[in-house]
Amino acid sequence: MIQEEKDRLSRLEKLRAAQIDPYPTQGQRTHLAEEVLQQFDDLLEKKVTVKILGRVRLLRKHGGLTFAQIQDQSGIIQVALRKDVLGQEAYDFFHETIDVGDFLEVSGQVFLTKKGEKTVEIANHRLLSKAILPLPEKWHGLSDVEARFRKRYLDLIMSDDVRTRLTLRSKIISSIRSLLDARGFLEVETPTLQPVYGGGFARPFVTHHNALDTDFYLRISDEMYLKRLLVGGFEKVYEITKVFRNEGLDRDHNPEFTMFEAQIAYENYEYGMDLFEEIFETAAVQALGSPEIQQEDVVVSVKRPWKRLRLIDAVEEIGGVMKSVWTNPEEARAVLQKKLPTSAHPDLNRMKTTGEMMAYAFEMLVEEHLIQPTIIYDYPVEVSPLAKKCPADPRFVERFEAFAMGSEIGNNYSELNDPVDLEKRFLEEKDREAAGFDEAHQTDTDYLEAIKHGMPPACGLGIGIDRMVMLLTGAKNIKEVILFPTLRPSREG
Numbered sequence: 001m002i003q004e005e006k007d008r009l010s011r012l013e014k015l016r017a018a019q020i021d022p023y024p025t026q027g028q029r030t031h032l033a034e035e036v037l038q039q040f041d042d043l044l045e046k047k048v049t050v051k052i053l054g055r056v057r058l059l060r061k062h063g064g065l066t067f068a069q070i071q072d073q074s075g076i077i078q079v080a081l082r083k084d085v086l087g088q089e090a091y092d093f094f095h096e097t098i099d100v101g102d103f104l105e106v107s108g109q110v111f112l113t114k115k116g117e118k119t120v121e122i123a124n125h126r127l128l129s130k131a132i133l134p135l136p137e138k139w140h141g142l143s144d145v146e147a148r149f150r151k152r153y154l155d156l157i158m159s160d161d162v163r164t165r166l167t168l169r170s171k172i173i174s175s176i177r178s179l180l181d182a183r184g185f186l187e188v189e190t191p192t193l194q195p196v197y198g199g200g201f202a203r204p205f206v207t208h209h210n211a212l213d214t215d216f217y218l219r220i221s222d223e224m225y226l227k228r229l230l231v232g233g234f235e236k237v238y239e240i241t242k243v244f245r246n247e248g249l250d251r252d253h254n255p256e257f258t259m260f261e262a263q264i265a266y267e268n269y270e271y272g273m274d275l276f277e278e279i280f281e282t283a284a285v286q287a288l289g290s291p292e293i294q295q296e297d298v299v300v301s302v303k304r305p306w307k308r309l310r311l312i313d314a315v316e317e318i319g320g321v322m323k324s325v326w327t328n329p330e331e332a333r334a335v336l337q338k339k340l341p342t343s344a345h346p347d348l349n350r351m352k353t354t355g356e357m358m359a360y361a362f363e364m365l366v367e368e369h370l371i372q373p374t375i376i377y378d379y380p381v382e383v384s385p386l387a388k389k390c391p392a393d394p395r396f397v398e399r400f401e402a403f404a405m406g407s408e409i410g411n412n413y414s415e416l417n418d419p420v421d422l423e424k425r426f427l428e429e430k431d432r433e434a435a436g437f438d439e440a441h442q443t444d445t446d447y448l449e450a451i452k453h454g455m456p457p458a459c460g461l462g463i464g465i466d467r468m469v470m471l472l473t474g475a476k477n478i479k480e481v482i483l484f485p486t487l488r489p490s491r492e493g
Contacts, residue, residue, distance in 0.1 A: 004134050011097050012130050018093075022130040027053040027105045034074035036110065040118050043110045050120060051107040052077065053128065055157070056100050057135075064091070067119075070104065071157075078119045079106055085123065094125070101131030149479050150487055162480075169469045169481055171287040173240060176260060179282050185236040185262065190225035192218060192242070196444045199223030199386070200411075202245035205255075218244035223386070223460060224447050226263040227415060231455045238262035240465065251477045252407050255486050258465035267459040268388075268414040269398040273375055276402055276410060276461060277304045280373070284472050295405055295474050298371060302472070306402070308375040311362055319365030326354045333357060340364055355380025355395065370403035373471075377401075379413075385425040386460075387413035404471050410463040417455040419448055 015022045030051045036043065043050060054072035064083035069076050083091040098104070108123040136154060148155045148162075155162050177187065195214070197204040199221025208215055222239050229237050243259045264271065280302040284291045291303040315321050321339065325332045332354045337345060344364055351357050358380050370376075377400035378390055387397035399413035416422050426443040469481040479485040 005132055008099055008130070008132050008134075011099065012132070015097050015127065015130065020097075020127065022127055024126070024128060027103075027126075027128045029053045029105070032074040033070065033072050033077035036077055036120065037075070037118055040110055044112070047109055049107055049109055049123070051105065052079075052120065053105050054103065055131075056098065056102050056104055059098070059100055061095065066091075066095070070106065070120075078113075078117055079108070079122050080111075080113075080119050081122045081125075085121070098127065099131060099134070101133075101135050102127060103129040103131075146487055149485050150490060152484055165469075165473045165475060165481060166483060168287050168473050169465075172283045172469055172472060173465065175283040175286040176240065176279055178286075179279060180236075180238055180262070183236070185238050186234060188226070188229065188234075188237050188239055189241070190219075190222045190239060194219050194225075196224075196442050196446070197221075198442050198444050198447070199261075200245075201383075202247060205244050205246050220245050221259065221462070222261050223263075223462070224444055226261055227455065227458070227460070228447065228450050230263055230265050230458055231450045231453055235265040235456075236262075238461075249486060249488075252467065254466065254478050254482055257478075257482070260461075260463040260465055260468075262461040263415070264459045264461070265456040268457065269377065269400055269412060269459055272412045272414075272459040272461050273308070273377070273400055274304075276375070276400075276412060276463070277302075277306050277373075279463065280468070280472075283468070288472060293472055293474055295471070296476070298405075300372060300404060300471065302373050302404075306373045306375050308377060308400075310378045310396075311376050311380070312358065312378070312396075314366050314376055315358060315361050318369050319361055321361050321365070326358055329354050329357070336361055353380075353382045355382030359383040367403060367408070368406040371405055373402065373404040373409075375400050375402050381425075382428070384413065385429050386416050386422070388416045388418075388457075389421075407467055407470075408464070409467045409471060410461070412459070412461045415455070415458040415460050417451055417457060419452045422451065423448060 012022055028051055033052060033054065036050055036052065052070055052072065054070040056068055057071045057076060058069040060067045066081040068079050068081070070079055081091060081094060086094070105126040105128055106120065106122045106124070108121045110118065110120055113119055135157060193207070193216040195216060197217040197220050202220040204217040204220050206215055206217055220243055222241055222243065226237050226239065238261065240258065240260050242256055244256050247253055247255060249255065281291050281304050284293065284302050291301055293300045293302070309317070312323055312326070316323055321335060325335050329352065333348060336348055336357055340348060348357065348360060351360065362376070378396040379387070379399040381389060381395060381397050384397040384399045387399040390396045390398055397413060401408050401412070402410045426448070430443065466478050466481050469475065470478060473481065475481050
């Protein structure tokens with residue numbers, strides 16, 4: 001136990017000895033700190049007594065005058081205590097029992113200091129919660145940045161930027177709901193535990209259900225269940241939910257993340273592109289006030305319309321691989337072996353089709369160059385088992401992904417509703433799995449049976465909420481936009 005903790009425990013006992021409850025059940029307020037500052041002139045003129053609640057962030061004693069800062073969810077406001085107003089005994093008792101970090105209820109009238117600082121003069125105060133451990137002094141100077149994420153509660157206290165970013169996350173999600181609800185979409189809930197995982201390419205987390213004596217998977221996507229709802233007669237459904245992928249941790253990936261998924265009957269991927277752009281622009285304007293975001297030294301604009309490129313064209317224009325290469329798998333492999341680093345060759349050598357290699361070339365040579373929001377569409381059929389083929393060129397499917405700042409922010413397509421074609425593609429995915437691709441799509445026989453009953457043409461939409469928030473708030477790491485990100489086990493203790 002550190003000395004500071006011992007001292008605070010001693011002050012806690014002093015409070016209890018004076019029959020003061022250091023942990024009362026509730027506080028009372030008339031104004032938030034932000035409201036006092038905004039209404040200051042009116043409060044001053046009318047001599048209104050305000051009552052505010054919050055954490056003590058600063059204490060400065062100058063003889064018979066003490067200034068403090070009180071922080072609530074809306075911000076920080078200065079308060080002042082005068083010995084000649086409170087009396088010597090009450091003034092001394094305050095300093096003998098109150099610490100930075102404690103929660104207080106204070107009431108009094110506002111005034112301007114000689115330096116023009118908007119301040120509340122405390123006429124009465126009440127302790128709401130005694131803090132036993134002190135706040136860190138040099139929080140953002142820590143060499144171990146993971147400590148900020150591990151003790152997010154301290155990060156929120158100490159950093160305005162962190163609080164602002166995570167508040168904006170909530171506003172961004174609310175904007176999506178508002179937009180879709182106004183369009184007649186129905187928000188639904190689908191299973192987190194699934195007997196067959198699907199809707200994406202990822203390794204799942206496995207868990208065992210004791211009563212049923214069978215394994216289940218934490219969902220990697222909710223897509224397959226949303227499409228079952230289209231079979232059932234719903235036409236516009238969406239879900240904002242947690243999904244789980246058993247993958248590594250880096251600046252763009254967290255094993256537990258938030259996904260927005262929607263399914264829209266009687267529409268195709270062109271409708272999805274338009275809606276995707278509208279969701280981003282609306283969220284930026286509503287949450288940030290502008291469609292332009294400062295990202296490092298780049299201004300990113302999510303204002304519609306975005307640039308759109310076919311994947312095969314992007315690989316040629318940005319990646320430097322000519323379209324003529326894709327007529328022969330061995331020719332394509334030979335060209336890519338020269339273009340890609342040797343570390344990529346093992347994955348490349350396992351690929352059997354030009355479609356797989358084309359998608360891999362895009363991932364390795366193009367993605368990082370897509371800084372401004374860009375829609376890449378018409379993906380190879382080999383890497384898109386759930387998407388409908390392009391009528392003009394069956395080598396490709398009506399699928400698009402959106403990218404910004406070198407990262408994917410959403411995967412979407414015209415849904416494959418032909419059960420004969422889908423069954424064939426499930427078999428092809430089995431072959432990919434046998435070839436060593438752990439992330440091959442699983443065969444979902446129940447879903448296959450469902451669409452045999454008839455599923456309308458539809459557009460599917462998927463957006464990674466965490467990456468969306470990263471883009472719109474200028475965050476460089478996905479951990480910055482998740483309240484409690486997944487972390488390696490602590491070595492402490």
